[in-house]
Amino acid sequence: MAMTKTQRRNAFSAFRYLMLTFWLLIVAFPIFWMVSTSFKPDSEWFAWPPVYISENATLQNYLVVWADVSEYATNEKGELQTYTQSLQRPWEALGNSAIISVIATTLSVLFGSVLAYGVSRYQILSEGRMFQLLMLRMVPPIVLVAPISIWYSSLGLLDTILGLVMLYFLTTLPYAVWMSKSFIDEVPREMEQAAEILGASRARTIWEVVLPLVRSGLVATFLFILILTWSEYLLALLLSKTAVVTLPVELSKYQGSTEGRVYGRQAALSVGITLPLIVVGMIIRKHLARGFSFGMVRR
Amino acid sequence: MSRIELVDLRKEYGNVVAVKAMDLTIEDGEFIVFVGPSGCGKTTTLRMIAGFEDPTNGEIRIDGTVVNEKEPGDRDLGMVFQSHALFPHKNVADNIAFGLRMKKVPQDEQAARVKEVSELVRITHLLGKMPAQCSGGESQRIALARTLVTEPSNFLLDEPLSSLDAKLRRELRAECDRLHDELQKTFIYVTHDQEEAMTLADRIIVMNQGEIVQQGTPMEIYSDPVSYFVADFFGNPAMNLIDGEFAKSGDGMEFKSGHFDIPLPAKFSAVTSGSGTLGIRPENVGIGASSGGATIEREVELVEPLGKDTLLYFETEEARPFVAVIEGTEEVKRHANVTINFPDDAIFLFDANGDRIR
Incomplete structure (x- = not known):
């Protein structure tokens, strides 16, 4: 059945919004991922399935990077090790x-x-x-x-x-x-x-x-x-x-x-x-x- | 006293000659209208007077002083532009006061003069607005006010009304006329509209291809055109111009075209044979054998009643029809056969070059 003019216009409009939403998702996702990752504890950086929004959100990353808080991390042998930031300014x-x-x-x-x-x-x-x-x-x-x-x-x-x-x-x-x-x-x-x-x-x-x-x-x-x-x-x-x-x-x-x-x-x-x-x-x-x-x- | 003289003025752009050796004297208080088709050099001439274009050759004198080297702001001129050229980021009052501020007129005097001039052009209610909030007609009044307020001796107007609709154009045309009467300053007005030229000018300068082709009062230009070009340019509806040939016929001459052959009046008996054009203004065409000139019989193709007048159209082989204007009270039916009369003194002849044959 042929669409009326209004239906056609609505359909076109819906299509346009669909495309824009799709485009927005593509463009915005990396930014979302960046912000999301910045609040993740290190255990979730590589997690699979990926963690989209961390339940253990932390400011640790910001503190380490911007406030130069020294940090200890466990190495592969399970020992605590100082993580140095000497190169970062x-x-x-x-x-x-x-x-x-x-x-x-x-x-x-x-x-x-x-x-x-x-x-x-x-x-x-x-x-x-x-x-x-x-x-x-x-x-x-x-x-x-x-x-x-x-x-x-x-x-x-x-x-x-x-x-x-x-x-x-x-x-x-x-x-x-x-x-x-x-x-x-x-x-x-x-x-x-x-x-x-x-x-x-x-x-x-x-x-x-x-x-x-x-x-x-x-x-x-x-x-x-x-x-x-x-x-x-x-x-x-x-x-x-x-x-x-x-x-x-x-x-x-x-x-x-x-x-x-x-x-x-x-x-x-x-x-x-x-x-x-x-x-x-x-x-x-x-x-x-x-x-x-x-x-x-x-x- | 402010007289503008153009002496041997010439302007070239590369190989294109925009204005060819122009000589013209504009007297104090005159309303001069430059008129001609686009590209005829009228605007270039105006812009040279204003100082926005440097002449390739020749002099511009204002009050006897050569101003070629003077900046536009130092020539005692005011200019109104086709685009109005209002400053969009300043309100109307600031637009008008701009020139006064540049001339360092004291603040309180500025305000007084802005008020005075906005009363003159009737825009006091607009002073607080921004230009974008004003209509085309209002904008042009503001542009006029901005020019008037600095009290220049000469006003240059570059197609000031061409961006307005017909009704506003008539209204502001009358306004220009009134201002000229009141101020008694020199107005130099550029237009391509023959009607504006006719109604406003003390003296019309008709230009074509960079040259003055004729100058004179509106009536002189209208009733005594020197060429096909001028005859064709002035008058509405335009003059009927029929291409044909002048040929000997007995003692006198006759005019032959594909459309009709008529004997020419006795005063043209010395015209040389050859191709040429016959012209007659629609309002001078007689309908019905009355005025004693040559006559032809034709069928009326179209009748256009305009109220006061009625236009009759006749088919010709020319691009445009032959038109006659008759009184609105006379009644002529479409497809009726009528007698078209060419009164002797209404006939204009032009030679193959378009020059008038007298």
Whole structure:
């Protein structure tokens, strides 16, 4: 029997929600698993059948990772053994990550948006050049690591905060230019000209007319790049060794020949890596909704 | 006193010539309308006067001073844009006060002038609102107020009404006229709408392909077009223009087209033979043999009563039908055979290049 229009619409709607729910489960499950594991005692890390929500939830993982509480564990012979955390420095890594990603992201958005303004208004880069700029991002980072580490070692930039800041700033600049350009393009030229003919200087026009209109877009760009730099692993791993450790690199230290596979601790650290981004996202969510929906300027 | 002179003004974009060697003097207090089809160079000219485009060649003088090198804000101009270009993040009062703030007018005077000017354009009730809360017509009034408040000597208006619907357009057209009367300042207005040009202008500048093709009062342009282009552009319904040929016929000349052949009035007896166009305005077409010109018999294809007038359509081989306007009180039936009359002094002739033959 043929469906009526309403039935068809409902069926389609049901299907859509089904697909979205399915998608949500796939995306959300790793996050759920991370949070869940972070509260599990070590006996449940590898349990089979898996423990989804622990009945013996503990803060032990967090205490060990973040509060440096020494811990005793039983080894395979059943003897108590001190578990050392000598290699792990999560707070230092958090500090490094915060400094490096915030500085690099700020520089990237600052320079990127200025460049984007020039491209949008004065065509200082041709379309071909803009594409080349984006192509920089198409080079696999691993290809760059060898030449850059040689270069960095002779410049004394290996294993330094400055070295990573410079690298993150330069590698994210193309995104910053492209993203902020799309927001600046949204501001009609005529709006600036209206300000100009009313006697506003160039700087004044940018400050009073352009900037307020692209602010949300720049905030969205900032968060996007912050996520990139905050979670960057490869370059940080290979260009910094011991003196400067970032959070993703720190995270990798919880799996290795000396440490074993300490999933609970790793999950506790992962939650600590994720939370700051979520908090930042919450604080600026008003801007995000506007920034990512574009077209706030009524024409 | 503020006179704007354009001297040998030219603008090229790469290989494209947008404005060709324009010379024009705009007197103080004049209402000038630049009109022409899109791409004719009218907006480019306006933007050069405003200072947003640098001329490739030539000078712009305001009050005798060359302003080519002056910033837009230093030219004593106000401009209203097609898109209104209100600042969406500032409320209406702040939008209007913007120019005053840039000119460092004291706060209390700013407030007084914003109030005064918003009374002038009747938007006092909108002052606290954001631009997004205002309708198109209101936005244009706000844009006008924002321009008026800085009291420039010259107003540039770039198709200010083209984004509005027909009724609002008429309303704001009247408003522009009233403001011009009240302020006695120079208005330079760009439009592609011949009706706006006719109703507003002291002087119409008709442009086509980067050149001024004719300038004059609206009535001069209407009744004495210099070319096919101008004749076709002005008037609603548009002038009937029939392509055909001028040929000798006895002592005089006649006009032959696939549609009809008529003898031409005696004043055209010296016209050279060859192809050309005959034009007659719909309101000058006589129906019924009365006014003494050449006549033809035709069947009425369509009757369109508009109340005061009635439009009669006749089939032609041209892309558009031949139209006649008659009084609404006269009654003509569809498919009736009528006599179409071409009064001698209503006939325009254009040569193969589109130039008027007098």
